[in-house]
Amino acid sequence: MDSAHNTQLISLLDELRKAVEELLLAGLTTASKSTVERLDVTFKEASRMKLLRLGSTLRIANEEISRFTTGSPQFSPRRLTFFLNRAWLLATSMRRAMKANDSAALDRLMATTSSQPVAKLKAVTLGVSKRVVPGAFASFDFRLRAIEPAAPIEDGESLIWSCVFPMRKDLDLPTEAFLHLPQKQKFKPSLLLEKKIVEISKCAVNRSAGTATRLMLGDASEMKSTEEFADWNRFCQWNAQDAAARLELHRPTPLDLEIEFQEEVFLTDWQPAELKSTEESYDVLPIQSEFLNYSARLDRGPSGIPMRDTVQKMAKEKTRPPIFGIAHYEACQIIMQPLTAFEKDGPVYLTVSPEKISQAELVKAMKFT
Numbered sequence: 105m106d107s108a109h110n111t112q113l114i115s116l117l118d119e120l121r122k123a124v125e126e127l128l129l130a131g132l133t134t135a136s137k138s139t140v141e142r143l144d145v146t147f148k149e150a151s152r153m154k155l156l157r158l159g160s161t162l163r164i165a166n167e168e169i170s171r172f173t174t175g176s177p178q179f180s181p182r183r184l185t186f187f188l189n190r191a192w193l194l195a196t197s198m199r200r201a202m203k204a205n206d207s208a209a210l211d212r213l214m215a216t217t218s219s220q221p222v223a224k225l226k227a228v229t230l231g232v233s234k235r236v237v238p239g240a241f242a243s244f245d246f247r248l249r250a251i252e253p254a255a256p257i258e259d260g261e262s263l264i265w266s267c268v269f270p271m272r273k274d275l276d277l278p279t280e281a282f283l284h285l286p287q288k289q290k291f292k293p294s295l296l297l298e299k300k301i302v303e304i305s306k307c308a309v310n311r312s313a314g315t316a317t318r319l320m321l322g323d324a325s326e327m328k329s330t331e332e333f334a335d336w337n338r339f340c341q342w343n344a345q346d347a348a349a350r351l352e353l354h355r356p357t358p359l360d361l362e363i364e365f366q367e368e369v370f371l372t373d374w375q376p377a378e379l380k381s382t383e384e385s386y387d388v389l390p391i392q393s394e395f396l397n398y399s400a401r402l403d404r405g406p407s408g409i410p411m412r413d414t415v416q417k418m419a420k421e422k423t424r425p426p427i428f429g430i431a432h433y434e435a436c437q438i439i440m441q442p443l444t445a446f447e448k449d450g451p452v453y454l455t456v457s458p459e460k461i462s463q464a465e466l467v468k469a470m471k472f473t
Contacts, residue, residue: 113153114202117195120146120162124192132172132184140169157215158198161191167237178385178405193359213359219308219320225254226303227263228333229296230368231428231443234455236406239273242282246296247368247430247443248319249339257309260339262316262368267293278459279406291327299450300329314354314365336450340426342370344396351433362434369440371398372426376419387412389419391440398431398440411454415442425452 123142147162168184170176194213201209233245248263257263269282283294296302305326310318321327347367354365377390379402386408389400402412418424428444428451445452 109153110202113155114199116146116149116153117199117202120150120158120195121192121199124188124195128188132169140173143169155214157213158191158194161187161194165191167240170237170240180384190359197359215312217310217312219310220256221308222254222257222304224303224305225257225307226251226301226330228301228336228339229299229453230339230451231430232297232453232455233430233441233443234279234407234411236279237271238406239271241268241270242279243268244283244293246293247316247428248296248302251301251333257317263309263319264316265296265319265321278457278461279409280457280459281461284461287321288323289321289325289327295327295329297453297456298329299333301331301333302327302329314350316366316368334450336446340370340372340428340446342368344394362439363432365432367431368428369398369431370426370428374398374424374427376424379416379419389415396438398438400429400440400442410457411442414445414454418445427454 119142123146127140127143143162144166147159147166150159150162165184165187168179168187171179172184198210198213201207201213227248227250229246230249231247233247235243244267246265246267248265250257250259250261250263253259267283267287269285271279271282280294283297284292286292303326304319304321306322306324308320308322310320312318347369350367351365356365371391371393374391374393377392380388380390382388385405386401386403389402391398391400400415402408402415404412415427418427425445425447427442428446429440429442431438431440433439442454444454
């Protein structure tokens with residue numbers, strides 16, 4: 105890290121610490137608009153400097169502040185407090201590591217790992233996570249599986265590719281419409297929903313402990329869909345004993361989030377119980393499968409459309425298809441987010457709305473982005 109970048113980063117961390125301290129001392133109801141704006145500027149600057157861990161922490165804190173100021177029923181004091189504290193701890197710890205010239209500690213705090221180039225790989229989409237903050241952004245995490253080895257990727261390896269879209273308050277169209285907007289590499293993310301083999305060239309991957317390998321695209325990257333894929337059953341399996349072994353080796357730190365240590369799970373035979381309401385912005389559907397108990401979170405807001413209603417409908421059926429999702433461990437529970445139902449003819453992506461896209465509204469969105 106060069107001296108100019110070092111100076112810039114230290115200034116950013118100092119500004120963040122001051123903004124968080126002022127907000128906590130004054131409280132949300134009396135916090136000045138400038139303090140909130142400083143946090144937002146810091147978030148954007150952290151993202152620009154590729155401080156992904158710090159940037160994502162600030163993004164979630166800003167979401168909660170926005171929910172509070174707009175009177176949203178989805179506002180969570182617990183979530184806001186946690187992420188503000190995490191942002192302050194990260195900023196303070198990174199500042200100390202830089203002062204001590206401890207590059208190893210700084211790398212751990214930044215959660216950075218080196219990327220590896222991949223010439224060409226082939227993958228299919230198993231599911232899609234969706235997160236929507238109205239008037240702010242919509243993000244999608246595509247859960248992919250490699251269908252053949254492509255150094256350094258192994259056959260069957262789990263991959264994640266993410267995309268984020270800003271949202272305007274005056275646009276009235278399904279969130280999935282943004283997936284029809286072309287990326288700078290000239291492909292539309294919607295091609296990942298075609299249930300075909302996708303060929304990705306001139307890309308890179310980044311491996312992190314506790315989660316799937318992250319796929320990264322550059323300006324020269326290419327993505328295109330090829331032939332139909334039929335062999336979905338090869339991926340419809342999950343070994344609970346292997347998951348238990350990974351959990352046994354996991355050593356969390358005060359800066360870790362429960363959701364950062366994830367499992368991709370398949371439930372082939374599952375029995376639902378009665379839906380439970382919570383004080384948070386989601387309901388919980390208890391599920392039992394293979395002697396394990398899961399708590400499936402069904403978001404009440406736009407992030408849960410159409411998944412929430414679809415899963416509840418499936419739960420009432422006598423014969424239920426296998427489901428794929430992501431799970432993490434929280435408060436001695438296995439928390440699951442259902443993503444996909446596997447019918448006889450292949451995957452049904454539960455988080456993706458089947459609504460038709462208004463081309464006129466899509467043109468407006470393209471002008472915004």
